[in-house]
Amino acid sequence: MSAKKIAIIGGGNLGTAIAQGLLKSGFSKPSDITITKRNVSTLSALRDAGVRIETDNDIAIRESEIIVVALKPYNVREVLQEFRASFDPSRHILISVVTGVSIEDLENVVPGMAVVRAMPNTAIAIQESITCISHKHATAEQVQYVKTMFDQLGATVSIDEKLMDAATVLGACGIAFALRFIRANIQGGIEIGFDVRTANLIAAQTVKGAAELLIRENRHPEEEIDKVTTPKGCTIAGLNEMEHQGFSSSLIKGITASYNKIVKD
Numbered sequence: 692m693s694a695k696k697i698a699i700i701g702g703g704n705l706g707t708a709i710a711q712g713l714l715k716s717g718f719s720k721p722s723d724i725t726i727t728k729r730n731v732s733t734l735s736a737l738r739d740a741g742v743r744i745e746t747d748n749d750i751a752i753r754e755s756e757i758i759v760v761a762l763k764p765y766n767v768r769e770v771l772q773e774f775r776a777s778f779d780p781s782r783h784i785l786i787s788v789v790t791g792v793s794i795e796d797l798e799n800v801v802p803g804m805a806v807v808r809a810m811p812n813t814a815i816a817i818q819e820s821i822t823c824i825s826h827k828h829a830t831a832e833q834v835q836y837v838k839t840m841f842d843q844l845g846a847t848v849s850i851d852e853k854l855m856d857a858a859t860v861l862g863a864c865g866i867a868f869a870l871r872f873i874r875a876n877i878q879g880g881i882e883i884g885f886d887v888r889t890a891n892l893i894a895a896q897t898v899k900g901a902a903e904l905l906i907r908e909n910r911h912p913e914e915e916i917d918k919v920t921t922p923k924g925c926t927i928a929g930l931n932e933m934e935h936q937g938f939s940s941s942l943i944k945g946i947t948a949s950y951n952k953i954v955k956d
């Protein structure tokens with residue numbers, strides 16, 4: 692598969708993370724990536740790495756083949772509308788990572804362009820994203836290119852577009868939920884005697900190990916929990932107290948609140 696030039700329109704938190712992942716994976720040469728925003732002072736690290744930094748979206752789009760739109764939901768239509776003439780459907784693949792804006796909406800803004808929607812998370816910077824992908828009118832070849840690209844940046848799963856909001860909550864917001872879980876472990880770890888650095892390492896590596904048990908062994912969490920909960924032991928005492936305090940329930944309620952925020956906005 693030949694290398695294509697990639698423009699990232701909207702070099703904020705996610706756009707920057709995508710550029711970092713593309714560089715780290717070797718999928719793109721620095722000079723094949725262009726990243727845009729209005730205030731480019733925040734992009735100096737990418738500039739130093741050889742990535743092209745632009746304020747002009749028209750130049751970035753015209754000089755690239757893959758266009759990744761990482762703008763906020765509230766200005767994506769307006770910005771794409773302004774640059775609709777820069778797109779060439781015979782040459783460009785348009786990928787949107789924007790939350791809550793449908794493929795149909797975006798295809799109406801840029802007529803003739805087939806949009807692939809992708810929902811990665813910020814772990815894409817270190818090639819550890821889970822990226823959910825959906826499409827309607829993109830060709831098999833276009834979809835394959837997009838999938839190959841995101842495969843380099845973690846794992847990918849193809850989903851129906853109607854599940855995109857759910858994917859946003861579970862995968863993209865999920866990074867923050869998981870980190871808050873780890874932070875609470877660190878706070879508890881300090882209270883029972885560890886310094887913050889050691890607590891951070893133990894908590895993060897433990898969560899990584901738990902996740903790897905599920906991913907590599909394809910197991911259900913409860914199967915692994917059963918191996919840890921010694922009868923009358925300290926694990927079941929801790930787990931039951933957490934559940935008495937509403938642990939699982941608070942997470943489920945948080946996930947549904949997050950989902951409702953997307954679908955009701």
Ligand SMILES: NC(=O)C1=CN([C@@H]2O[C@H](COP(=O)(O)OP(=O)(O)OC[C@H]3O[C@@H](n4cnc5c(N)ncnc54)[C@H](OP(=O)(O)O)[C@@H]3O)[C@@H](O)[C@H]2O)C=CC1
Binds near residue numbers: 702764812
């Ligand atoms: N952050 C995350 O973890 C995830 C975010 N998303 C989605 O990705 C999108 C981006 O999110 P996020 O990176 O967090 O948001 P940010 O606000 O960090 O990034 C958006 C960027 O767009 C730039 N921008 C605004 N107007 C223009 C313009 N006209 N041309 C070029 N760039 C412009 C802004 O910079 P400036 O003002 O300097 O132009 C800003 O840096 C959102 O739709 C979000 O929902 C999806 C999954 C995960």
Ligand SMILES: O=C(O)[C@@H]1CCC=N1
Binds near residue numbers: 790859863864
């Ligand atoms: O919080 C948000 O709205 C965005 C979408 C997914 C992650 N961050």
